[in-house]
Amino acid sequence: MSACDAIVVGGGIVGGSIAFGLAHAGLKVVVFDEGDEAVRASRANFGLIAVQMKGAGNSAYHRWTRESADLWADFSAGLEEHTGIDVSFGREGCAYACLSEQEWALKIQQLEQIRAEAGNLGFDYQLLDPAEMSDLVPGIGPKVLAGAYTTYDGHCSPLYLLRSLHRAALGLGGRYVSRARVNHIKAAPNHFTVNAGGETVTAPKLVLSAGLGSTVLAPQLGLDIPLRPQRGQLLVTERVRPMMSLHMGRIRQTAEGGFMLGTSNEDAGYDVGTTTGALGAVARRAVDTLPFLTRLRIVRAWAGLRIMSPDDYPIYDQSSQFPGAFAVTCHSGVTLAAVHAHKVARHIIAGQIPAELACFSSRRFNVQAAA
Amino acid sequence: MFKQLPDDNAELVTVIIEERPVKVPRNFSVAAAVLANWTGPSRTTPVSGAPRGPYCMMGVCFDCLMEIDGVPNQQACMVIVAEGMAICRQEGARGVEI
Numbered sequence: 001m002s003a004c005d006a007i008v009v010g011g012g013i014v015g016g017s018i019a020f021g022l023a024h025a026g027l028k029v030v031v032f033d034e035g036d037e038a039v040r041a042s043r044a045n046f047g048l049i050a051v052q053m054k055g056a057g058n059s060a061y062h063r064w065t066r067e068s069a070d071l072w073a074d075f076s077a078g079l080e081e082h083t084g085i086d087v088s089f090g091r092e093g094c095a096y097a098c099l100s101e102q103e104w105a106l107k108i109q110q111l112e113q114i115r116a117e118a119g120n121l122g123f124d125y126q127l128l129d130p131a132e133m134s135d136l137v138p139g140i141g142p143k144v145l146a147g148a149y150t151t152y153d154g155h156c157s158p159l160y161l162l163r164s165l166h167r168a169a170l171g172l173g174g175r176y177v178s179r180a181r182v183n184h185i186k187a188a189p190n191h192f193t194v195n196a197g198g199e200t201v202t203a204p205k206l207v208l209s210a211g212l213g214s215t216v217l218a219p220q221l222g223l224d225i226p227l228r229p230q231r232g233q234l235l236v237t238e239r240v241r242p243m244m245s246l247h248m249g250r251i252r253q254t255a256e257g258g259f260m261l262g263t264s265n266e267d268a269g270y271d272v273g274t275t276t277g278a279l280g281a282v283a284r285r286a287v288d289t290l291p292f293l294t295r296l297r298i299v300r301a302w303a304g305l306r307i308m309s310p311d312d313y314p315i316y317d318q319s320s321q322f323p324g325a326f327a328v329t330c331h332s333g334v335t336l337a338a339v340h341a342h343k344v345a346r347h348i349i350a351g352q353i354p355a356e357l358a359c360f361s362s363r364r365f366n367v368q369a370a371a
Numbered sequence: 372m373f374k375q376l377p378d379d380n381a382e383l384v385t386v387i388i389e390e391r392p393v394k395v396p397r398n399f400s401v402a403a404a405v406l407a408n409w410t411g412p413s414r415t416t417p418v419s420g421a422p423r424g425p426y427c428m429m430g431v432c433f434d435c436l437m438e439i440d441g442v443p444n445q446q447a448c449m450v451i452v453a454e455g456m457a458i459c460r461q462e463g464a465r466g467v468e469i
Binding site: 138139238239243256295299 | 417418433444463464465466467468469
């Protein structure tokens with residue numbers, strides 16, 4: 001039996017960001033994580049710090065996303081300082097290509113709605129005709145009707161991010177227990193015990209960031225975290241000399257040179273297999289956008305499971321039954337990594353989720369419908 | 372570097388490795404042809420520029436990438452030689468014309 005300041009259940013990008021934030025603030029942290037067989041969204045991730053398509057209809061979510069994107073440069077610099085790992089963060093914006101009148105109309109409506117809801121924060125975007133898109137992104141194909149550009153967006157290597165979060169937490173005195181699937185949490189107010197992977201650890205704080213596994217564990221903490229998997233399938237091409245530093249929402253070039261192409265949105269349960277139908281649609285859209293991609297070979301295809309709440313927004317909660325137990329979950333672990341490390345970790349230390357994040361409590365799913 | 376197993380009946384073809392014509396058995400992969408006529412790394416890596424040569428010989432490791440008949444980043448161990456084939460080192464990441 002050993003004691004620490006905070007237990008983090010789940011060592012993906014979300015749990016890793018929280019653990020890094022807690023350890024950076026001086027807490028002794030122990031992270032329990034599953035092994036390589038885990039359903040792990042962090043290893044399938046596309047790597048976007050995505051702002052342009054986030055938060056129409058939910059200005060709190062848009063603001064939260066913007067705040068994280070603004071913190072990302074400091075966040076990644078801090079990670080590199082602690083670990084020596086460059087996560088290839090770049091913030092050159094997003095140039096989204098629309099391929100039909102319908103998509104274009106929807107895009108304009110969404111952007112205008114975000115702007116209207118942003119209030120004094122503001123939201124700047126540019127609508128681009130095909131010639132302007134070609135100036136911004138060489139190689140745009142004739143099927144691109146129009147585009148939308150925002151400067152807020154960025155991208156990074158999600159794999160280096162995950163590795164650097166682990167290394168940073170370890171370097172700051174944290175511990176990482178792998179192949180330690182947590183099935184039971186012994187909970188009392190401000191006193192939690194986890195026994196997994198041959199280790200028993202107690203702490204006055206516990207953070208549940210176990211992705212899709214959070215749903216099953218939450219009731220043991222007096223929490224309700226309803227989540228469902230949504231499959232996304234991706235492709236990556238052979239490596240090419242760097243030629244695109246911004247991202248296009250569904251296409252980005254990695255720092256190593258491969259073009260990542262995404263993605264599908266499917267309900268497929270926990271099946272992480274790929275299908276030719278979905279991948280064919282991904283590839284079709286990519287070559288319609290950038291025809292030169294037809295000359296590149298696809299070297300890998302894979303699928304991951306997004307972690308979706310009923311309204312797709314994050315969940316931040318503290319248990320009222322067992323104070324000290326927090327849940328942190330979202331499907332945008334890369335975009336929100338900076339606020340998770342810099343802000344949510346501090347709220348957890350302070351013992352309170354502040355009012356501006358109260359709208360992300362899972363209590364929102366239990367409001368009685370008025371007749 | 373490598374020695375071929377004896378095969379008196381092997382039918383030979385001529386391939387051009389870095390502008391040097393060499394004769395190799397018709398059933399050789401490009402990677403085998405390169406190893407049998409080794410003069411140095413068959414590629415450099417896209418990120419760090421490290422020198423590499425064929426390794427797994429079964430299509431898995433991607434360390435044998437070469438430019439074959441003008442097409443970059445081919446897995447040399449997965450391509451069988453042909454008469455007159457032009458084989459070049461893959462220097463770092465390929466480019467692509469827009």
